[in-house]
Amino acid sequence: MSLLQSEPxxxxxxxxxxxxxxxxxxxxxxxxxxxxxxHMQRRIGPKEVGPFGLLQPIVDGIKLMSKQLFLPKGCDPILFMIAPLMVMVPAIMSFVTIPFSETLVAxxxxxxxxxxxxxxSINVLGLxxxxxxxxxxxxxxxxxxTVSQNVAYEIPMLITVIGVVMVYGTLNLNEIVIQQAGGFWHWNVLNLKASLLMPVMFIIFFICTLAETNRAPFDMAEAESELIAGIxxxxxxxxxxxxxMGEYANILIGCALTVILFLGGWQSPFGETFVPGxxxxxxxxxxxxFTVIWIRWTYPRTTFYGLLNLSWKILIPISLVNLILTAAMLKVF
Amino acid sequence: MVPLFTAEGLTSVVFMAMIGVTVVGAIIATNTERLIRAVAGLAICFIGVAALYYFLQSPFVAVMEMLIYVGAVCVTIVFAVMLADPEEGQHGKGNILAGPFSIGLGVILFWGLAALALKTEWTPAASVINNGSVVEIGKSLLTTYSMVFELISLVLLVAIIGSLVLARAGRTRTETES
Structure with a gap:
């Protein structure tokens, strides 16, 4: 075996x-x-740099990189510099186990x-x-x-995930996807044989993803009209x-998990195999x-109490009922 | 000596690096004067320990170390520190255990544990149970380790009651409220 094909x-x-x-x-x-x-606000958005403004991110990047790294007075310099890394590095590490296709997984x-x-969970510590x-x-x-929000929404998220794990009996993402083979009616979101409330679980998981990644309508941590730019x-x-970058990587991870756990991952919706996974x-x-961004520009920000009430009084009870129902249906059928 | 540019050689480099991360994290945690930095050092130390577990072929324990210690314990400590009064610049008198005495104690402890580890004849475990398959973990939790499993719920109960007691303290019902 040559060096080029080796594991490192x-x-x-x-x-x-x-x-x-x-x-x-x-x-x-x-x-x-x-x-x-x-487009949602009847504007055009970026259009000057490149066709359809496609070169805008590059220009933005150059602008950000050429700015002075200024340490504010009264800050803790080490923690101040290390915190962005503690948000980005774990997010990138999470990509390691995401199956992009049956074989394309690090x-x-x-x-x-x-x-x-x-x-x-390291992400919270970084913020x-x-x-x-x-x-x-x-x-x-x-x-x-951020901490109270993340702690509150981690609970319904994990309870929902436990339901999914009970249905498939594995924590391996690739195997979870393999078990959803054969057309969109076999995807977990329509897996009514395992639990009647599976579509509700999907919605709960999606809401929790929005909250965990601090996206609107749950962007209480950034809340530019109250807290300037928050953290x-x-x-x-x-x-x-x-x-x-860390925030968008986290959004991608959350969306990828939603796709893998509920929407059949790399499985084709019609059961054919000639289009690569x-x-x-x-x-x-x-x-x-796209839906995550769409929601951000459609709904206004909730209040902080509304946010915590939604989690503790609505999402957690529903997801617990769901867990018990899933267990019972798995036992009976 | 394993050649450096093979899988084993690179693995041992990473292994040494992770030991370094653990030790450096522990030193930061004990020697810094700011509480928040100490917690950050503790988090670094836990990440190093998690990596060591991964090298010891226990990915499940490694992930749990991250999830519980870094994700929950460290965040809770930081939160508690943030709610407490800032103690910047306040120096304690220094316990009698601090300083050279504790270094000596640490060296003796390290030497003792290392000698114990090297001189004991270890019998390898019959099977690796924590390879991460859910079925195996569930079985061993409810058979071999059922006692531990039940005791954990007791610990949680004590924690809940303790926090309730702390939260209720000083909040007595007055006549006008009732």
Whole structure:
């Protein structure tokens, strides 16, 4: 076996590919967001740089990189600099176990689902340390909000995921996708044989994804009309840029999990096999990402109490009922 | 000596790096003067320990280490520190255990544990149960480790009651309220 086919080279290739995928997506999701927002508000969005404004992300990137990395007075310099990395690196690590197609997966880990949740939990710590390290009142308020929001929404999310794991009996993402083979009526979201409330579980999981990634209508952590820019208030140039890349990578991870757990991952919707799985996966992924952006520009921000009430009083009871129903139906049928 | 540019060689480099991360995290956690930095050091230390578990072929324990210690314990500590009064610049008098005495104690402890680990004849485990398959974990949790499993629920109960007691303290019902 030559060096080119060996395991270290394969891992290295996947590493480069994943980082490129995350960075490219962060850049062009910003473009998509601005374009989509523009069209929804009867504007055009970015149009000057390149055709349809397609070169805008590159120009933005150059602008962010050429800005001075300015440390605000009263900040904790080490925590301030390390916090953006603590948001971005775990997000990129989570891509390692996402199956883009049957074979296109960097590391097919048996406990892939748990691994993604483990790395996603570091994200909260990064935002918290960043908010504290800024030494800014708005940032600290935003950090406190982020934690209560993430803790509240992790519970219904994990309970929903336990239901899915009970149906498929595995934590391996690729195997979960393989078990959804054979057309869209076999996808988990329509898996009414396993649980009558499966579509409700899908909606709960999607809402929790929005809340965990701090997207509107749950963007209490950024809330520009109340907290300036929340945790990002003090961040200049590329510090902000890295935070943003991490945020969009997290959105991608959340959407990819939604696709894998409920929408059949790389399986084709009609059961044929001549279109490669990776194309179906990306199509579904971007459809969900589009929906996430669509929701942001459609609904206004909720209040903080509304947000916590939704989780503790509605989502958690429903997901618990769902869990019991799934267990009972699995036992009976 | 394993050649460097093979899978084993690179693995051992990463392994040494992870030991370094663990030790550096622990040193930051104990030696910094700011509480929040100490928690950050603790998080780094936990990440290193999780990586060591992964190298020891226990991915499940590694992921749990991240999920519980980094994701839950560290966030809780930071949150508690944020709610408490800032103690920047306040120096304690220094316990008698701090300083050279504790370094000596640490060296003795390390030497003792290392000697114990090297001199014991370890029998390899009959089977690896934590390879991450849900069925295996479920079976061993409800058979071999059922006692531990039940005791954990007791610990959680104590924690819930304790937090309730703390939250209720000083919040007595007055005549006008009732």
């Amino acid at each position: 080279i394969r891992v290295l290739a996947f590493l480069v590919g994943i980082i490129a995928f995350a960075a490219l997506n962060a850049a062009y999701l910003v473009w998509l967001e601005r374009k989509e927002a523009g 590391r097919d880990i048996n406990i892939g689902l748990l691994m993604i949740f483990a790395f996603a 918290l340390l960043g908010g504290w390290g800024s030494g800014n009142k708005y940032a600290i308020i935003a950090a406190a909000r 990002y208030t003090e961040y200049p140039g590329m510090g902000f840029g890295v935070f943003f 990776v194309i179906w996966f990306l199509l579904k992924l971007y459809a969900i990402v």
